[in-house]
Amino acid sequence: GEDVEQSLFLSVREGDSSVINCTYTDSSSTYLYWYKQEPGAGLQLLTYIFSNMDMKQDQRLTVLLNKKDKHLSLRIADTQTGDSAIYFCAENEGSGNTGKLIFGQGTTLQVKP
Amino acid sequence: NAGVTQTPKFQVLKTGQSMTLQCAQDMNHEYMSWYRQDPGMGLRLIHYSVGAGITDQGEVPNGYNVSRSTTEDFPLRLLSAAPSQTSVYFCASSYQRGVGEQYFGPGTRLTVT
Numbered sequence: 180g181e182d183v184e185q186s187l188f189l190s191v192r193e194g195d196s197s198v199i200n201c202t203y204t205d206s207s208s209t210y211l212y213w214y215k216q217e218p219g220a221g222l223q224l225l226t227y228i229f230s231n232m233d234m235k236q237d238q239r240l241t242v243l244l245n246k247k248d249k250h251l252s253l254r255i256a257d258t259q260t261g262d263s264a265i266y267f268c269a270e271n272e273g274s275g276n277t278g279k280l281i282f283g284q285g286t287t288l289q290v291k292p
Numbered sequence: 293n294a295g296v297t298q299t300p301k302f303q304v305l306k307t308g309q310s311m312t313l314q315c316a317q318d319m320n321h322e323y324m325s326w327y328r329q330d331p332g333m334g335l336r337l338i339h340y341s342v343g344a345g346i347t348d349q350g351e352v353p354n355g356y357n358v359s360r361s362t363t364e365d366f367p368l369r370l371l372s373a374a375p376s377q378t379s380v381y382f383c384a385s386s387y388q389r390g391v392g393e394q395y396f397g398p399g400t401r402l403t404v405t
Contacts, residue, residue, distance in 0.1 A: 187332065210391060221296075221382055221396030222335075267334065271392050278323025278342065278388045284334035 183283035185268055190289040197255040199286045201268030206249060208270040212280065213242065213253045216265040225266070226253075255288075263290045293318050298383050298397035305373040305404045313368040313400050315383030321395070322388045324366040325350070326358065328379040329399075335382070341366055342388065373404045 182204045191197045203211065209230055214222040228235045228242045228251070235242045241254040255262055268283040299314045317324065325340035327350075337350030341360040355377060357369040366385075370377060380401050384394040 212393075219399075221398050222384075222394075223396070224393045227391055227393070278321075278386045278392055278394070279325070279337075279340060280392070280394055282327075282335040284332065 185283035296397035317385040321385035
C-alpha cells in the first residue's frame with residue numbers, strides 16, 4: 180500500500196535554514212502537502228504542491244518535488260523559534276480526490292536560540 | 293464558521309467502559325475522518341466517510357465504530373475501552389474536490405486506566 184516516510188527529528192539554530200525531507204510511494208497522487216502541528220493543537224495546512232510542479236515558494240517556505248525519486252522537501256529560510264513544531268508530509272490517495280490523505284510519521288523541528 | 297469541533301477535550305475511562313467522541317463540522321465537507329496520534333507513530337487513520345451514510349475502515353479500525361447520519365456529524369464510538377486506546381484523537385474534514393485540504397479539530401486526549 181501507499182507509504183510516506185520522514186525522519187523523526189531535526190535540530191537547527193535560529194536564523195539557519197531547515198530542510199525537512201519526505202519520501203512517498205504513490206506516484207499517482209495529485210497533491211502533496213506539508214502540515215504543521217504546534218504543541219497541544221491539531222494539524223494546520225502549511226503549504227501544498229501540485230504533482231506537475233517541481234517547486235513552490237511561499238515567503239520563507241520552499242517546497243521541492245522530485246517525482247522521479249518520489250522525494251518531497253520543505254525548506255524554511257531564517258528559521259525562528261516559533262517554527263518549532265512537528266511537520267507532517269502527506270499525499271492524497273490515488274489520482275482521484277477522495278479526500279483521503281496518507282501522512283508520514285512527522286518530523287519534530289527543534290529551533291535553538 | 294466554527295470549523296471542526298471536537299468534544300470532550302480530555303477524558304479518562306476505566307478499562308471496559310464505552311464512550312462516544314463527538315465531531316462536527318459546519319463547512320459542508322463531504323469527507324470526514326478520525327485519526328489517532330501516538331508518539332513516534334504519526335497519524336493513523338481509524339475510520340473515514342466520503343458522505344452521509346457511507347463509512348469505511350482505515351488502518352486501525354478495531355475497537356472503534358462510526359456512523360455518518362448527517363453531513364455535519366461523525367461520532368467515534370469506543371465499544372469497550374482498553375489501555376491500548378490511550379491516545380490523542382483527531383477528527384478532520386475536507387472537500388473531495390480541488391486541493392483537498394483537511395481541516396483538523398483541536399483533538400481529544402483520552403486516557404484509559
